[in-house]
Amino acid sequence: MVVFGIDPGYAIVGWGAISFKSNTYKALGYGSVETQAHTDFNQRLEYIYDELYAILNRCRPDALAIERLYFQTNQKTAIKVAQARGVTLLAAQKLKIPIFEYTPLQVKTAVTGYGKAKKPQVMEMTRRLLKLDEVPKPDDTADALAIAICHAQAAGSDLRQAMFRKGI
Template identity: 55%
Template sequence: MIIFGVDPGFAITGYGVIEYRNNRFRVLDYGVIETEAKTELPQRLCIINDRLHELLERHKPDAMSVEELFFNTNIKTAIAVGHGRGVALLTAAKAGIPVYEYTPLQVKQAVVGYGRAKKEQVQYMVKVLLGLDSIPKPDDAADALAVAICHAHRSGMQTQLRIRQDGL
């Protein structure tokens, strides 16, 4: 299964693409989509859409996993991140790619085993689980890979549950 993880934003959108087969991970790609502050919001969202579309076409993922919006005290930031999330969801839907959403707590639980883990712990485990030489940079790319790992673990558990329920 190829999973496209997204850490949404409108200034910086992180992405990470992994292959998950037989309980093994392989990194296919990761990075960020950046938009310049001086660019008008609609154009910034178009840039994110265009770049995500290119990446989805290149990697042809089976699923997209996106971090759910975590309400923080800065409403302006939350709304801005929501714009980026919306673009990611729309781009995946238009490409016919199923989208799975995970809370920050679920991502930390899946990657570290502890839902209140610190950012540094998550980044370290991303490096370890994916067999990388160093922690992916920038942080947004590492976060996107973590969301992809979360989906790999969650989808694996769902498959196991279905098999047990079917009596196989």
């Protein structure tokens, strides 16, 4: 199974593609889509869409896993992140890639076994699970890989399989 993870944003969108086979993870590729701060916001959204569509079209993953938005104290930032997340989801939808959402708590639990793990712990476990020499940079890229790992674990679980069968 090939899973494409996304850490949504509008300045930096982290992405990572992994394969998961026989309980082994392998990083297939990762990086970030970055936009310039003083660029018109609509142009930033277009750039994010175009870049992610091209990457997804090349990768053709079995699933896209993305972090579910949670309430932020800065509502203006939350709205912009939601818009960037929307164009990301549109790119996956246009390519008919199934989309799955996970909360930060679910990602931390899947990667470290502890839902209150700190960011450095999640990043280090992501590095270890993927057998990488160093933690990918920027942090958004490591987060995207962690989200992909979360889906790979959830997709193979008995609970997830039961949910698929029942259409939940």
